[in-house]
Amino acid sequence: MEEAAAAERNNLGGVRYILLVLSGKGGVGKSTISTELALSLRHSGKKVGILDVDLCGPSIPRMFKVQDSDVHQCDAGWVPVFVDQEKSISLMSIGFLLEKPDDAVVWRGPKKNALIKQFVADVAWGELDFLIVDTPPGTSDEHISTVEALRPYKPLGAILVTTPQAVSVGDVRRELTFCKKTGLRVLGIVENMSGFVCPHCSECTNIFSKGGGEELAKHAGVPFLGSVPLDPQLSQSLEDGRDFIQEFPKSSAFPALTRIAQQILDGVSQGSS
Amino acid sequence: MAEVAGGGQPEAEAAELRERLRGVKHTVVVLSGKGGVGKSTFSALLAHGLAADGGRQVALLDVDICGPSIPKMMGLEGEQVHQSGSGWSPVYVEENLGVMSVGFLLSSPDDAVIWRGPKKNGLIKQFLRDVDWGEVDYLIVDTPPGTSDEHLSIVQYLSASHIDGAVIITTPQEVSLQDVRKEINFCHKVKVPIIGVVENMSGFICPKCKKESQIFPPTTGGAEKMCQNLNVSLLGKVPLDPQIGRSCDRGQSFLSEVPDSPAASSYRNIIQRVQEYCDQHRPQEEKTI
Ligand SMILES: Nc1ncnc2c1ncn2[C@@H]1O[C@H](COP(=O)(O)OP(=O)(O)OP(=O)(O)O)[C@@H](O)[C@H]1O
Ligand SMILES: [Mg+2]
Ligand SMILES: [Zn+2]
Numbered sequence: 139m140e141e142a143a144a145a146e147r148n149n150l151g152g153v154r155y156i157l158l159v160l161s162g163k164g165g166v167g168k169s170t171i172s173t174e175l176a177l178s179l180r181h182s183g184k185k186v187g188i189l190d191v192d193l194c195g196p197s198i199p200r201m202f203k204v205q206d207s208d209v210h211q212c213d214a215g216w217v218p219v220f221v222d223q224e225k226s227i228s229l230m231s232i233g234f235l236l237e238k239p240d241d242a243v244v245w246r247g248p249k250k251n252a253l254i255k256q257f258v259a260d261v262a263w264g265e266l267d268f269l270i271v272d273t274p275p276g277t278s279d280e281h282i283s284t285v286e287a288l289r290p291y292k293p294l295g296a297i298l299v300t301t302p303q304a305v306s307v308g309d310v311r312r313e314l315t316f317c318k319k320t321g322l323r324v325l326g327i328v329e330n331m332s333g334f335v336c337p338h339c340s341e342c343t344n345i346f347s348k349g350g351g352e353e354l355a356k357h358a359g360v361p362f363l364g365s366v367p368l369d370p371q372l373s374q375s376l377e378d379g380r381d382f383i384q385e386f387p388k389s390s391a392f393p394a395l396t397r398i399a400q401q402i403l404d405g406v407s408q409g410s411s
Numbered sequence: 412m413a414e415v416a417g418g419g420q421p422e423a424e425a426a427e428l429r430e431r432l433r434g435v436k437h438t439v440v441v442l443s444g445k446g447g448v449g450k451s452t453f454s455a456l457l458a459h460g461l462a463a464d465g466g467r468q469v470a471l472l473d474v475d476i477c478g479p480s481i482p483k484m485m486g487l488e489g490e491q492v493h494q495s496g497s498g499w500s501p502v503y504v505e506e507n508l509g510v511m512s513v514g515f516l517l518s519s520p521d522d523a524v525i526w527r528g529p530k531k532n533g534l535i536k537q538f539l540r541d542v543d544w545g546e547v548d549y550l551i552v553d554t555p556p557g558t559s560d561e562h563l564s565i566v567q568y569l570s571a572s573h574i575d576g577a578v579i580i581t582t583p584q585e586v587s588l589q590d591v592r593k594e595i596n597f598c599h600k601v602k603v604p605i606i607g608v609v610e611n612m613s614g615f616i617c618p619k620c621k622k623e624s625q626i627f628p629p630t631t632g633g634a635e636k637m638c639q640n641l642n643v644s645l646l647g648k649v650p651l652d653p654q655i656g657r658s659c660d661r662g663q664s665f666l667s668e669v670p671d672s673p674a675a676s677s678y679r680n681i682i683q684r685v686q687e688y689c690d691q692h693r694p695q696e697e698k699t700i
Contacts (some may be wrong), residue, residue, distance in 0.1 A: 152550075162478050164478070164555075165447015195593070197589075239589065246560050274556070274557065275556060276477035277477045277523050301447070313522050370626050373627055376586060401551065
């Protein structure tokens with residue numbers, strides 16, 4: 139009975155494209171890219187959802203300034219949190235389920251896996267053009283469970299994020315292997331935090347080196363989606379949960395971020411024509 | 412929402428771990444809530460710094476199973492562990508600085524460790540039980556971000572011996588601090604003392620005009636305010652310095668490559684404070700004797 143109900147639910151039935159954002163290393167900007175990609179796609183008139191499967195360190199609620207929201211139940215399952223009146227961006231994150239924001243989720247694998255399965259099956263997304271899945275760093279429980287649970291819905295593929303330095307690129311090489319092993323298509327590599335332009339004198343410093351992501355993309359034969367510079371306006375805007383794409387079109391990270399979204403859009407329009 | 416393990420450890424296993432770790436005087440665990448804030452860099456420099464005077468025996472254990480960066484940072488990429496009569500032997504950077512990481516068990520840099528929790532826990536146990544650490548003054552443990560299997564396991568297994576405390580690394584912005592508060596709650600929950608917090612990447616000095624920029628802005632007062640609110644010590648702040656990353660990529664110690672930089676002196680101060688903390692908290696055994 140229950141199984142039939144779950145199958146009937148088919149909460150992802152109205153979602154056209156599912157894509158994952160992955161990185162081997164932490165803190166390289168997965169949540170940032172997920173957020174800005176969602177904002178850019180909305181700017182192009184798309185309806186977007188973000189599923190945040192980072193259970194120990196969810197950043198998505200804060201990056202949209204909805205960290206105090208709660209999710210509610212409906213017949214079809216959980217109602218995601220909408221960030222705007224038009225309901226053009228909806229979010230699901232463990233951050234909405236915690237009693238206190240500083241609560242630590244001290245869970246071993248099996249418990250994490252159970253929640254991820256629920257996240258995939260029980261969120262009433264409705265009609266979406268894109269569902270972006272933001273992940274924690276690594277190649278472990280959350281990733282295996284997410285990919286397994288999403289498999290029936292045939293995800294479009296994964297965007298891999300790295301910073302330019304060798305230590306981070308090394309981790310992305312392992313992430314590429316993960317994609318190969320799990321049969322997940324690599325949509326491309328983003329090099330984030332590449333270069334910082336001093337706001338005082340315009341000198342560009344490669345704080346985390348430069349070019350590592352592009353080189354890796356070439357080496358691995360996957361598309362390179364672009365380099366996003368270190369941009370204090372971007373980090374500030376994420377801290378405040380503002381719409382960077384709407385408010386900072388002149389900032390240094392803007393062109394690269396919108397180009398990533400454009401390439402994704404081009405990719406799916408080619409695929410469907 | 413906690414599922415804290417511990418207590419459930421079979422006595423025989425605990426005894427085995429205790430026996431193996433008997434020669435370890437001090438253990439420091441390096442934690443962070445968020446990824447990419449500089450845990451491994453700090454762990455590597457803490458190990459280098461403590462080993463610098465040659466008098467102390469230092470061990471560095473990397474329990475980041477899915478993203479080990481310690482081998483590269485210590486200039487040991489491509490090294491393999493060796494089996495000896497008394498177990499696996501660590502890979503040595505210097506005579507008094509031994510390192511262990513899953514990276515030494517992989518055959519190529521593209522190898523991914525796609526493991527679920529139980530397998531990771533098994534390897535962490537092996538790292539503690541089957542590695543011939545010998546007599547060690549300081550055991551530094553580098554961890555992945557978060558509060559999950561690796562963290563529960565290392566705390567559980569080390570409870571057989573003793574943990575001096577944890578150093579928690581963060582960057583100044585709220586997106587990172589919100590995860591650090593979780594990590595601090597984790598420490599309280601599993602009863603690991605907190606040595607203090609390090610704020611990394613706080614401010615960037617332009618090499619050309621020497622003016623400072625806040626790349627990761629401390630919009631809620633940074634680590635300083637958080638430490639005041641939560642009553643934990645702030646061990647220090649380390650500025651963003653492009654040379655740190657470059658030294659790491661080459662597997663060299665930033666402390667000896669650029670010793671006169673503000674970042675190096677800040678690291679040295681912090682290492683000094685960690686050491687003082689440990690000296691004041693002598694291992695249990697010595698107390699009871
Ligand atoms: N291009 C950029 N310019 C400036 N700041 C950036 C840039 N990219 C990311 N950041 C900032 O860097 C920090 C880390 O980014 P983010 O949280 O997106 O990383 P992550 O990969 O999701 O981390 P985790 O592994 O912890 O989930 C954030 O504070 C974010 O605002
Ligand atoms: Mg994130
Ligand atoms: Zn300048």
